[in-house]
Amino acid sequence: MKKQKSVNRLLTLALVWLISLFAIEPAVAQNTASIKGLVQTESNEPLNGVSVTATNLATKKSVSATTNEKGFFSISTLQVGSTYNFTFSYIGYETGYVNAFKLKEGNENSLLIRLKQTAADLTEIVTTATNTKRTQFETPMSITSLNAETIESKKFNSNADILRGIPGIITENSGGAVAANVYVRGLPTGGQYILTPIHIDGMPVLGTAGLNSSATDVYYRNDLNIAKIETALGGVSNLYGSGSVVGLINIISKTGTDVQKTTVQSEFATPGKSQFDFQISGPTGKNAYYSLAGTYRYDNGPVVFGLPTQGYQLRGNLKKILDNGDVFTLYGQYINDKAQYYLPYPIDSTFHRPQGWDGKTIYTLETKDVDNLTVKTPNGVYQSKGANGVFTKGGYLMVDYKHTFLNDLKFDFKAKAANYYHEFNFFNLSGSGVNPAPQGNFATVKLGSTITAFNYTYAGDGTTLNNNALVLENNMTDRIRPVNDFATQFSLTKDFTGKSVNQTLTIGGYFSNTNAGDFNFQINYLSEFNDKARILNLNYTDALGVKKAYTVDGVTTAPQYVNKYLSSIKKAAFLTNEVRIGQKLRVDVGLRVEGQTANVSSEKKATITNADGIKVTWGNGVYDRFDLNASDWALSLASNYKLSNQFAIYGNFSRGYYFPELRSYAVVYSNNVPQYPTLTTEKIKQAEIGIKHYSKNVNASLSAYYEMLDNRRSVAYVLTGGVVNQVTYITGSKAYGIEGFLNYKLSKNFNLYTTLSYINSTYTNFDQTPALVGNTVSRRPNFMNDATLEYKAGGFAFRFNNFYNGRRFADDANTTSFAPYNLSKIDVSYTLKGAKKETVSFNVGIFNLFDNDGITEGNFTAGTTQLNNQKYFIGRPVLPRSFYARTILNF
Structure with missing residues (x-):
């Protein structure tokens, strides 16, 4: 006890001594x-x-x-x-x-x-999270920063429009306002941002993605509160947050200032979109600020098929600068929004939109009739939620606290809690694997050649289908996916200054806890082959003369049921050091160590025939439950050398990992004995070298990269016998390519911005089909180019953008390729300025100016091979031409 008291006294004296050191103020000469x-x-x-x-x-x-x-x-x-x-x-x-x-x-x-801002776009880099301010010119990685003005000029329908053209990023515009297909370089991943996680103000949208197949962009909508969007590929910046050696996308919010500002925007676009936005910011008191944005949208979908949707979002922040210089910021969001999604459907063999039996072009087979799809299950009557489309309701709260103590030791703490109810209900318009067929052929293939007196009628009103109409079997899959997430990160940063060497050392930790449900129920239905197809009933007489029905209110069967609960906890520690040697050389070193523990509960299922004669797959109340855990480390080395005030060379190398998507794991039974899976990380190595140039009127870079990915768990949905099943492939790949961008101020009024990407990506491993080794990874174009010519004079602005998407393979077997296509957009605006710096802008534009119907993807449920040897081919054309008009008020 005496020893303990002595220790306490020593600690007390030491504490008093330390306080006295900081309490003494230096004498100041008079x-x-x-x-x-x-x-x-x-x-x-x-x-x-x-x-x-x-x-x-x-x-x-x-x-x-x-x-x-x-x-x-x-x-x-x-x-x-x-x-x-x-x-x-x-x-x-x-x-x-x-x-x-x-x-x-x-x-x-x-x-x-x-x-005064410099002529070329060299905005401050925030994504790096390294607490030192750098320009693109000084950063040893590929990084792109899009400011609010650029985002406004690029946006149209989804993130694909905003991110398109960024070097290293591949996007597909066609699905709708959410769930954009976004890939990174030549890596074999789906379009759910798995290798390029989305961060908002430095924290991930979800601490663990891949608990289901919903892309993380379904949990928010782009609004006027976005100050900039930055993408960083490679380098130590990707060791922060949720971690991604390949890259990340960071959305940075506007915050208030001493100047009160208000922006109000209205937008009207074909084929029936009305959207209204506002953003207001300013002071709330002494050293206190706010920024709030809201968006409301009503539309008929990316293509019209009779199920309009609407929704809104509020997002903002409060910032307080304390007397000691600390900064406390509270961020928040609430969303209640529904959006429709547009999927591949049978197009003709020349890869163009087909015609229906009425002679009109088919833009979609999706139909409002799914709102009435009903089937009896062991638990009662189930009615499809297809009319909801992609539905998200919920929000997040996040705190960010920055404190400086011990003179220059910086402490940064972030914590974010999110909770969402989410549905992703979608049409799988590849049907049961049978292309659209004549009525007689379909009936005999499905029911046998001995049937007689078959007839097709519309399920809604009982009228007879036109004899020339083709028919096919489709399905509607409801996916209900609630999720809650908590993530936090802290870091300590210290500057060390020497005569010729300065260092910024950062050490920190990251924790996340993510829980999600994944309920899927598939209902097959019969429809005509026509634009905005209506569902059908098929009645017939069997060989014994008995009258029977193949469908009940259009429903043929309910063959798929999934009910999972998944949870993931991640813990990580990171250490980075930025070294500045003299005025020319920068060296970055970073290390991240991370562990993941997870739990999966998956309900088993059984198939019954209900009272209507429809086969229904449903859960039996028994669950497979298992735990998963793994750990790994990532290392990044990068350097940037300033050759002159106009040229710099850089290079980076990283060894990293990914935790596979947990949705890909399941128990396998052999002779009724369960075999439980183990979690094994995916390994990735990448290297990049490049040169950058900056002058008064030019900002440019050119780089080359090489990547190797091993033990990749690629998750696909494959349609077999009318049932969509989840299939996992273990793959490996390598990729190399060239990327570049040029921002060139041609004259006082003209500016040219262009990017290019060349990609060569091939499989080095494919466990289920070794013959695919050496093949090109599907849906990765060999060449991309994005070019924007901008003219500004007075209040007038004109922008023309053209995106060239090169040849791609539809499948991993490389049996079918898609021709290159161009996607053009024109945008014209005029701004009037008032005496008090208020402005009114009028903006009109045309998306897909030349109405190109290039194909973005093929049949994603066809597995590794998609053949083009029939009259129809499953594919998704880009969205058709659309006109829009906006009015923007700033005051």
């Missing part, structure tokens, strides 16, 4: 003066982090400071009566100067300076 100042943009926005240097003209000694969140700085150790030159440096802005400023005695000295 002949010193202080200066305060404010640094803003040309539009009076405060600039945080501006480097301010005061140089005494007589002694040549310099003193430095940095502006705070409100753009203010203060220097209190200057000499009264002396004359100083002041320099203001900030990334992405021209250096500002105040020369020969003579200091007065006391605190009467003050400065106000406004910095």
Whole structure:
């Protein structure tokens, strides 16, 4: 006990001594003066982090400071009566100067300076999460930053429009407002952002993705509160947050300032979209700010088929700058939105939209009749939720606290909690594997050649189907997927300054707990082959003369049932060091160690025949339950060398991992003995070298990369006998390619932005089909080019964009390829400015200007092979031409 008291006394004395060290204020000479100042943009926005240097003209000694969140700085150790030159440096802005400023005695000295943004787009990099400000020119990786103006000019329907053309990112625009297919380079993954997780303000949308097949962009909608979107491929930046060695996408929100701002926007677009947005921000009190955005949308879907949807979202933040300089920000979102999704369907053998029996072009076989699909199950009557489309309701709260202590040790803490009710109900329009067929052929194939007196009628009103109409069997799959998620991250960052070597060391940790349900129920139905197809009943007489029905209210069978509960806990620690050697060399080193524990509960199922004679697959109340766990590490090395003020070379190498999608794991039975799976991480290595150029009018880069991915668990949905089953392939791949971008200010009024990507990706392993080794990974174009020509003069702006998507294979067997296509967009706007800096903008545009019907994907349920040897082929054309008009008010 005495020993413990002695220890307590020593600790108390030590604590008092430490406090006294920080409590002592240094003596200040009486002949010193202080200066305060404010640094803003040309539009009076405060600039945080501006480097301010005061140089005494007589002694040549310099003193430095940095502006705070409100753009203010203060220097209190200057000499009264002396004359100083002041320099203001900030990334992405021209250096500002105040020369020969003579200091007065006391605190009467003050400065106000406004910095002008540089001509080329070299915006500050926030995605890196390394707590040092860099431009693209200084960063040793491929990184793209899209500001709010660029996002506004690119957006049309989904994330695919915004991200299209970014080097290293492959997007497919066709599905609708959500669930964009987004891939990274040549890696064999689905389009659910698995290898490029989405972060919002530095935290992942979900701590663990892949618990089901819903893409993470279903949990939010793009709004006017987005300040910028940044993508980072490679480098230490990807070791933060949820972690992704290949890359991540970070959405950065606007926050309020001392200037009150309001934006109101309305948009009308064909084929029936009305959307209204607002964003308002400003001060709420002393050093306190807010920003709030809302969006409401009503539309008829990406193509019209009779099930309009609507929804809204509110998203914003509150920021408080404390007296000690700490910054506390609270973020929040609430969403209640439904959106329709558009999937592949039978197109003709020349890969163009077909015609129906009425001679009209078929844009979709999706139908409003699914709202009435009903089937009896062991638990009662089940009615399809197809009319809901993609439905998301819920939101998140996130806190971000930044504190600096012990002079320059920075502490950053983030915590985010999210809860969503989510449905993804979709049409699988490849049917039961039978292409659209004449009525007689379909009936005899399905029911046998001995049937007689068959007839097709519309299930809704009983009228007879036109004799020339083709028929096919489709299905509607309801997927109900509630999810709750908690994630937190903290980091400590310390700067070490030497004579020629400066370092920024960051150490931190990450934790997430994600839980999700995955209920799937499939209902097969019979329909005509026509635009906005109606569902059918088929009645016939069998060989014994008995009258029978193949369908009941259009339903043929309910062959699939899935009921899973999945949970995942991730724990990670990371350590990074950014080293700046002299003025030219930067070296980044990063290490991340992570472990995952997971649990899967999957209900077993059985098939019954209900009272209507329909086969229904349903759960039997017995569950397979098993645990999974694994751990791994990632290492990243990167370097950037400044050859001159205009040229820099860079390179990076990383060894990393991915935790496979948990939805791919299941118990396998052999002679009624369960065999439980084990969790094995996927391994990835990548290397990149490149050169960057920056001058007053040019921002450009060119790079080459190489990647190897092993033990990849590729998850696919394969249609067999009318039932969509989940299938897992163990694959490996390698890819190499070239990427580049050019932002060139051609003249005062003209600007050209263009990107290019060349990709060569092949399989090195394919467990179920070894013959596929050496084949090209499907749906990866060999070449892409995105080019935008922009003209601005006064309040007038004109933009023309063309995206070229090169040849791709529809399947991994490389049996069918899709021809290249161009997707063009034109956008014209005119802005009127008022005396108080308020503006009104009128904006019109055309998406898919030339109404191209290029194919983005084929039959995703066909497995590894899709043959084009029949009259019809399953494919999804890009969205048809659409016109839009927007009005934007800023005040």
